[in-house]
Amino acid sequence: MLHVITGANGAGKTLNTLKWVRERSLKENRPVCHNGRFEPVPGGELSSWKKIDFKDWQKEPDGTIFLIDECHNDLPVRGSGAAVPEEVRMLAEHRRRGMDFYLVTQHPQNLDNFVRRLVGSPGWHRHLKRTFGADLVSCIEWEAVNPNCEKSGSGKSGTVTMVGFPKEVYSWYKSASLHTGKKKIPRAVWTVLATVVLVPVMGYLAITGVYKNVTKGAPQAAETAAAKSGSSGATNAGQTRVVTPYEYVQSHTARIPGFPHTAPAYDQVAQPVEVPYPAACVTMRDECRCYTQQATLITMDEATCMLIVKRGFFVDFKRPNADMPLQRQEKPAVTAQLAPVQTVVPQTVPMPEPRERSAPLPQDSYSQGLAARNAQVRSIFQ
Incomplete structure (x- = not known):
C-alpha cells in the first residue's frame, strides 16, 4: 500500500517514519529499502536496510517495504500531457507483489498527481504539525490524500493523535540536514496565558476599588x-x-x-426613605405600563403588568394614613328624668328653616395622591 507522510521542515517526518517502518519490518519480518536521503549508522538499528535507486524498485523481492524520503525528487509533478514513467506507472500494481511504500515530503501537492490518486485505504496520508516547536507533533490521518492538509481546521475531517518525538531514533541515522528548529510559544498562547492571569487580578482590583469607594x-x-x-x-x-x-x-x-x-x-x-412600588398600572393602545407613586415608569414585563391591572397590587409595607377620617362614634345615650305631667296648651310652632347641606368630608391625603397620580398617568397617554 501507499503511505504519504507530509509536514513542514522540522515536524519530525523522517524521524517518525523511520520508527514506523522499523517496527513494521520487525513485526512482519520484511526487508526494507530506502533511497539514501539519510545515512544509517554502521552496526546500528538500520544497518540491514538497503539503499537503492528508486527507478530500480521493481527489482526488489516481493514483500519489500520502501521508504522514499523527500520523494518529490523521485516522483516530481509532471507537466500536463507528459507520459507517465515506467517506475511511476507500475506503482498501480505494487499491491499484487505485497509491497508497501512510505513516501515522505513537505506537501502532497509536490507529489506526482498519478501517485496521489493511488493512495487509499488501507493506506493513508498522515500530516504532522509540530506543537510550539516542542518535541511533540499532532498527527492527522486521512484514508486518502488531503491537498489542504496544512490549513487550519483540517483535522476535522481526519483522525488526530498526539505523537512525541522518538528521540531514540536520532542514534539510528545521520540526517543530511541539521535540526535547527527551536521551541517557540506562539503569541496567541502568550495572549491566552496573560488573559488567564490578568482577568482575575483586574477583577480583584476593580472589586476592592469599588469597596474602598463605598466605605x-x-x-x-x-x-x-x-x-x-x-x-x-x-x-x-x-x-x-x-x-x-x-x-x-x-x-x-x-x-x-x-x-x-x-x-x-x-x-x-x-x-433611601421611600420604597418604589406600582401605584398605577394602565393599559392603553395594546400596551401595559406601571408607574411608581412618583409617576416614574417601572420596567416590568407585560404579563405582570396585566396581572396587576386585573387583580391590583397590595402594598403590605405601607402604614395606614393618619389623616384618614375615623368612623363616627355613636353618642352615649342620655338618661332622662321623669317630670310631673303638666297640661300643655298647643301652640303653633313655626317650621325650622332647612339647614344647608354640610360640606363633604375632605378626602384623605392617600386618596388625593392617588387621584393626582391617575390624572398624571392619563395625561401621559393623551
Whole structure:
C-alpha cells in the first residue's frame, strides 16, 4: 500500500517514519529499502536496510517495504500531457507483489498527481504539525490524500493523535540536514496565558476599588465635619484635620457617572426613605405600563403588568394614613328624668328653616395622591 507522510521542515517526518517502518519490518519480518536521503549508522538499528535507486524498485523481492524520503525528487509533478514513467506507472500494481511504500515530503501537492490518486485505504496520508516547536507533533490521518492538509481546521475531517518525538531514533541515522528548529510559544498562547492571569487580578482590583469607594464616604464626611469644626474654633486639635483638595474632589466624584448623588460626600443625606412600588398600572393602545407613586415608569414585563391591572397590587409595607377620617362614634345615650305631667296648651310652632347641606368630608391625603397620580398617568397617554 501507499503511505504519504507530509509536514513542514522540522515536524519530525523522517524521524517518525523511520520508527514506523522499523517496527513494521520487525513485526512482519520484511526487508526494507530506502533511497539514501539519510545515512544509517554502521552496526546500528538500520544497518540491514538497503539503499537503492528508486527507478530500480521493481527489482526488489516481493514483500519489500520502501521508504522514499523527500520523494518529490523521485516522483516530481509532471507537466500536463507528459507520459507517465515506467517506475511511476507500475506503482498501480505494487499491491499484487505485497509491497508497501512510505513516501515522505513537505506537501502532497509536490507529489506526482498519478501517485496521489493511488493512495487509499488501507493506506493513508498522515500530516504532522509540530506543537510550539516542542518535541511533540499532532498527527492527522486521512484514508486518502488531503491537498489542504496544512490549513487550519483540517483535522476535522481526519483522525488526530498526539505523537512525541522518538528521540531514540536520532542514534539510528545521520540526517543530511541539521535540526535547527527551536521551541517557540506562539503569541496567541502568550495572549491566552496573560488573559488567564490578568482577568482575575483586574477583577480583584476593580472589586476592592469599588469597596474602598463605598466605605470611604463616611470617613470623608466625618473628616469634612471635623475640618469645619476646627475652623470654627474647636480646641481638640487631635480630631481636626483639613481636607486636601484631592480628597475633596474625590468625595464629590460620582461613583456612577451621570448620577451626582452617588458621590461619597452625599452618603449621609442620600439614604433611601421611600420604597418604589406600582401605584398605577394602565393599559392603553395594546400596551401595559406601571408607574411608581412618583409617576416614574417601572420596567416590568407585560404579563405582570396585566396581572396587576386585573387583580391590583397590595402594598403590605405601607402604614395606614393618619389623616384618614375615623368612623363616627355613636353618642352615649342620655338618661332622662321623669317630670310631673303638666297640661300643655298647643301652640303653633313655626317650621325650622332647612339647614344647608354640610360640606363633604375632605378626602384623605392617600386618596388625593392617588387621584393626582391617575390624572398624571392619563395625561401621559393623551
